[in-house]
Amino acid sequence: xxxxxxxxxxxxxxxxxxxxxxxxxxxxxxxxxxxxxxxxxxxxxxxxxxxxxxxxxxxxxxxxxxxxxxxxxxxxxxxxxxxxxxxxxxxxxxxxxxxxxxxxxxxxxxxxxxxxxxxxxxxxxxxxxxxxxxxxxxxxxxxxxxxxxxxxxxxxxxxxxxxxxxxxxxxxxxxxxxxxxxxxxxxxxxxxxxxxxxxxxxxxxxxxxxxxxxxxxxxxxxxxxxxxxxxxxxxxxxxxxxxxxxxxxxxxxxxxxxxxxxxxxxxxxxxxxxxxxxxxxxxxxxxx
Numbered sequence: 501x502x503x504x505x506x507x508x509x510x511x512x513x514x515x516x517x518x519x520x521x522x523x524x525x526x527x528x529x530x531x532x533x534x535x536x537x538x539x540x541x542x543x544x545x546x547x548x549x550x551x552x553x554x555x556x557x558x559x560x561x562x563x564x565x566x567x568x569x570x571x572x573x574x575x576x577x578x579x580x581x582x583x584x585x586x587x588x589x590x591x592x593x594x595x596x597x598x599x600x601x602x603x604x605x606x607x608x609x610x611x612x613x614x615x616x617x618x619x620x621x622x623x624x625x626x627x628x629x630x631x632x633x634x635x636x637x638x639x640x641x642x643x644x645x646x647x648x649x650x651x652x653x654x655x656x657x658x659x660x661x662x663x664x665x666x667x668x669x670x671x672x673x674x675x676x677x678x679x680x681x682x683x684x685x686x687x688x689x690x691x692x693x694x695x696x697x698x699x700x701x702x703x704x705x706x707x708x709x710x711x712x713x714x715x716x717x718x719x720x721x722x723x724x725x726x727x728x729x730x731x732x733x734x735x736x737x738x739x740x741x742x743x744x745x746x747x748x749x750x751x752x753x754x755x756x757x758x759x760x761x762x763x764x765x766x767x768x769x770x771x772x773x774x775x776x777x778x779x780x781x782x783x784x785x786x787x788x
Contacts, residue, residue, distance in 0.1 A: 506530055506538055506545075510556075513545045517556040532558045535631040540565050559629075568634040569624055572617050579616070584643035588654040591635050592627060596620035636660060638668050648672060696728075716740035 507526045514521040514529075521529065533541050544564040552560050570578065575593045580586075589597075596619040603612035627634075636659040640647055651665040651672060662675050674682075719737035723729050 503538065506533075506541055509542060509545045513549050513552075514556045516549050517552050517554060519555045529558060533561060536562070536565055536567075540567065562628050563625060565628055567628060569627075572620050572624075575620055576613055576616050580639065580641065582641070584641045584646060586641040586643070586647040586650040587639050588636050588650060588659050589639065591637060592620055592623035594637065594639070595623050638664075640668060644669075644671065713740070 507523065507530055510526045510529050511521045511523070514526070541561065543566060544561045547564040548556060548560050551564070569575075569590055569592065575589075575596070578587060578589065579593065579597050596616045599619040600612040600615040603609075603615055636654070638651070638654075638660070647669050648671060651660065651669050654660040655662050655665045655675075662672075662677070666672050716737040719729065719733055720741065723734060723737070
C-alpha cells in the first residue's frame with residue numbers, strides 16, 4: 501500500500517483533470533497501483549497532470565510508469581540494421597522487431613516504423629499492466645568488436661550483469677571486481693612454466709633446424725630420458741621418424757617426411773627449405 505503522499509497526489513491529480521476523488525476512492529485507486537514502485541507512481545502522476553485531458557484512470561497512470569523500458573522512439577532507434585549488429589533489448593522490442601522485419605526486408609522503413617511503434621506500444625502496455633518487470637535479452641551479431649562495445653555498454657547501464665555478458669562474449673575485459681576475485685599468483689607454478697620455456701628455447705637450438713631427422717631424434721632422446729614433453733612434441737617426432745628411415749640422407753623435395761609431420765611452428769620454415777632444395781636440384785640437373 502502506498503503512503504499518504506501518494507493518496508494526496510492522486511486526489512490533486514484527479515481534481516486537476518476535472519474529477520474529485522474522495523479519500524476512500526483515492527485509496528482504492530492507489531490499491532490498484534500497489535504493485536508499482538512509489539517513486540515511479542509519483543512521476544507518472546506528474547505526467548498525468550500535464551498530459552491527461554478528462555477523467556483520471558489507473559490506466560492513465562500505468563501507461564506513464566517508467567519501469568526501465570525504452571520509449572517507443574528510443575526503442576525504434578536501437579533496432580539492429582544488419583546481421584553484424586549486436587543488441588541488448590527487451591522482450592517487447594524483440595516482439596515488435598519481429599513484426600516489422602518483413603517490411604524492413606522490403607525496404608519500407610516508414611511502414612516498418614509505424615508497425616514497430618504500434619506493436620511495441622501494445623506490448624509494453626500489456627507488460628506494465630500485468631506488472632511484469634523489464635527483462636533485457638541479448639541478440640548477438642557476428643561482428644566481434646561491435647559485440648564487445650554493446651555488451652560493455654549494457655553492463656555499464658545496468659542492463660546485464662558482468663557475468664552474463666562474459667558468457668555471451670568471453671573476450672570482454674575483466675571488471676575491477678573480477679580482477680580482485682582472481683587467485684593470487686602461484687610462484688611455484690610460475691617458476692615451473694619459466695623453466696619449461698627455457699628448456700624449449702634450448703631445445704630449438706640443440707638440433708640443427710636444417711636437419712629434420714636430427715630434430716626428431718633429439719626429441720626422442722629427451723622423451724626416453726623422461727622429460728615431460730607435450731603431446732604435440734611426442735606426436736611430431738614419432739610421425740617424422742616414421743616417415744624418414746634411419747639411412748635416409750635426402751631431405752629435399754623427395755624426402756619422406758612431409759611438411760605436415762612437423763609442429764605448426766616449423767612447417768613454414770621446412771616448406772621454404774624444401775623449395776630451396778628443389779631449386780638447387782633443378783639447377784644441378786640443368787648443369788648436368
